[in-house]
Amino acid sequence: MSEHAAEAAPSAPGSTPRAGRSDGAWIRASSVYIAFAALVILDLIVTPGFRNPAVIRSLLFDSAPVILIALGQSLAIGTRGIDLSVGSVMALSSSVIGISLSLGQGASITFGIGAGLACGILNGLLIAVLRIDPLISSLSLLVAARGLAQALLGGARMDLPFAGPIPWLGAATISVIPVTALIALGAAILFAFVVKRTAPGHYAIYAGASRTAAFLAGQPVRATLAFVYGLSGLLAGIAGLFATARLGAADPNYIGVQFELDAIAAAVIGGTPLSGGRISVVGTIFGVLLLEVLDASFIMNDISSTYAQILKAAFIVGALYLQRAGG
Amino acid sequence: MSAAAGPAPVKRQAIDRARIVGLIQSRGAILVLILAAIVAGSIFPDFLHAANVEDIVTAGTFLGLVAIGQTFVIILGGFDLSVGSMVGLGTVIAAYAQPFGWVPALLLPILAGILVGLIDGLLIARTRMAPFIVTLAALLALKGAAIALAGESMVVARPGFFGQIANAHWLGVSNLIVILVAAYALGALVLNRTPFGAAIFAIGGNEEAARMLGIQVERVKVLTYCVSGGLAGLSGALLAARLSSGISSAGNGYELQSIAAAVIGGVLLTGGVGTMTGALAGVLLLGLINNVINQIGSLSAAYQGLASGTFLLLAVIIQAGLSRTKRS
């Protein structure tokens, strides 16, 4: 029951299981772990080469950026919002890294992540100050950030040099674990700390549980929303760096395309309800891993990845349907 | 602050301001379109030539048809993100159907689109799942289906009359333009002059009230998504006829561009407000921008996304500001 700690909103790690929870709710809450375990076992049996360390390495490389944006997404969803812009923000971060390479890789990393943060802050201001619905503001940013990313590089792909910190990030591993995955894990732990133990994280959950009650309790609801979307942008900026490093190129047409969907799917499958007020960090991470293993299973069994897409679509609808059934 | 409680002259002022705001919302895009055309015409001498204008409009037909359905759905208070993939699937279905004649090649994609709309609509209306989730899932599924059917692309065999539909002229005007204008006229008629249109506005304006006033909300929702899917299918069929091929990635991004066009045209993403002329102006404005970017040799096509994104973002911000003014 270690997952329990991760799901219980502000109320806390190490808490005793709550009274009055039905078995159905327990199954819903742990379905992501069951599904993940079942898929891995199935793969170990039927998929040739699944045990190969190279497969695990590649899987983790792909997962790292998605974990980052899924964390940001889960917090946005926890406030009863959504952030559709994360995929495009990744692309923007990638492009900014590309155009600023001449300033040195360190500087370009800073600028790339900064671009993500800037997008997030803009999104947060649109939502908190102009009170635009998060769905609408982040949809607009989805279009605009992708457009800016393409314009910055003239629509072309830009290859990175073979040496330096960025290519290193794209290849470095400790045993079979990529450095980027370790960083993502570190970020997740930090993120969990922010959400579970700090005031801004608590405020986000309160805002998702009841905006009016939060306002009347004197909480800084709008500042919290700005913070949440800013954080999501920052994480998307880092995710853009990781994806760029892995690809070995800044590519505004390829990086982050439809990643917002994966991020939402991972959060929802992982047990963060779209109705807000709850967030599951560990569940979100396993949601990402589940989706990535699913993709890999199809590819390794030579089944067209388009079927993986269809299955993913079914997963999302199914997970949401389960959430609805649970009220 | 409360104009309602104030004396009469204050109230009149408030109404006038609301009316002006309403006009900017509904007609602003047309004004911007005309200004942009004048500016572009004075800078690029070729811009206003008949051939170039025809290029802009014919190229805009495919997005334009999709934007009609999208406008309906947005006014209803929803989104349809599945339309882009449906265009791609539509081209593929048309390519498969063409050997059996132009009628199935034209009609089957439309029927497929209506079927997709039916499923989307039922899921949204019955289970009350968020429209963007349902249609996003449909986007994935349809894209997968198109690739599974055709791979990247397939040729339309012996296009014949089917090809003519999208390439010939009628009374000197490209068929596509005739179709686009007719579709918008019909769309405006349905939206503004039929009980179905009134029901769409009512649901987008206040769903609970619409239900109370006796509108069959579920049925109207399902029907609206069917309209959107059907138009995306038609757009796909015409695109296949135009290009003589079924391309699974055709229509990629139309879901966002059609939303952008509608919003730029004054259709409120919060639902309940919008016009067909505005949406058409939005489509043409996006087309005009693309055309201008192509005219500036040094600018690459990569700027098109930036331009439409910037316009969309500005439109959303301006609309948020205008709506607030109207309310206060």
Add this chain to the structure above:
Amino acid sequence: MLLETRGLGKSFGVVAALSDVSFSLRAGEVHGLMGENGAGKSTLIKLLTGFHPPSAGEILLDGTPVSFDSPRAAQAAGVAAVYQEINLIPERSVAANIFLAREPRQFGLLTNTRKMEADAAAILSRYGLAIDPRQPLRTLGLGLQQMVSIARVVSLGARVVIMDEPTSALAGAEVDILYGVVEQLRREGRGIVYVSHRLSECYRLCDRLTVLRDGRMVESATTADLPRARLVAAMLGRESTAGSAPGARPAAAATDAAAAAPIALSVRGLSWRTRVRDVSIAVRRGEILGLAGLLGAGRTETFKAIYGAETPDRGDVEIEGRRLFHARPAASIRRGLAFLSEDRRSEGIFPKLSVRANLTAAVLPRISRFGVVSRRRQTELVNRYIRELGIKTAGPEALISELSGGNQQKVLIARALCTEPRVVMLDDPTRGIDVGAKAEVHRTIRDLARKGLGVVVTSSEVEEVLELSDRLVVLNEGAIAGELETAGREPEDVLALLAAAEAPRA
């Protein structure tokens, strides 16, 4: 008799919302329906308009028993309601709203807009309404929007028009327009059920008045035969509880002590829209001030304007002599002002969260260092208040939605107390909680005053607020209508004030 109910009753589960109501309405009559919150008015309306089927009794229209299985069916039979919140489409034209879902057609499919607008204009002018049927509904004031609602149901053939608190949102001139419309409806021989809590209005408009309380009909008489005092007594239920009245409370000593104490909260000239009008009150340390008034008198609005949850248009608020600028609730809390909303479910609790999270929702800055919330101090607070207020819960981690209403309320009181307030405002703190819990909440409130806090409290029951408070301010239509020391007073004295306040204003 146009409409009649015989022994009408409705139960939801074991709760009887309405029982044995025999109500009648003649053609051309305006029948006032009155009662406080939870009296059963809305249940009666919902039975009459086919929202719910009755559990007992019958409804007769023109002397024939009818049963409506939907609002549509009721409407088709000629019974329709116009609600307080406008249920129309603001962005559409007036004509489109009147004819929505039944537009006149031409060529089979198309709406005949011209006919629709002409018909709308005809209906509107029949009721003396100068409204252009083509203008968007939203450009009209709330009052005129309500008139459009009436025009819609009348054009649908409603012979019984139920108006649910039609004037609660209206400004002066709009009320006169409403009266004109009601007169015209009466002349046309329609029956009107007029639900309102404004006595002066009902006396002016209604031929008969019926009062509901706790789901029963407690009074029904022609307007001329029903004095105001008796009406108010019927609404607030004096005669049934007279025997159990608290009587003389040994409060005199406490009041004397409080009179010397410094002022904790002072409000001067507070106004917010038309809902709060020039309200000035002062509360001393250790004093409990009661706010009394009928439903809609502006109690909640006054609290929210003081607290900064609504931005008042005018007025000053001071806490212990320091001016409070009406920024936000956060600023009020920092200055020592706490507020408990009457709407516990949607403005109080965070239903998905634990008791711990709910209880400490207002004090995170105080129990955090560098933004990190101290779990130790959080636990201390939670345990302390669970103990002090006797909150019955499975533990700090239990979901608040699993607690009883009374215990939820205690958690919210604890949330307010965590902020170490100087003044506490409690809006109907015992609403919807059982008798035992009520007594505990009362004790808690008295303890607060004993500790030197200024307390402002309201209740929907006159006895309760009288029993609790040292001094009582009576509100009417957003303004102060009177004030009295409660020591030695009987509920009748308060009722007299309320009835007098409701006399037509000059």
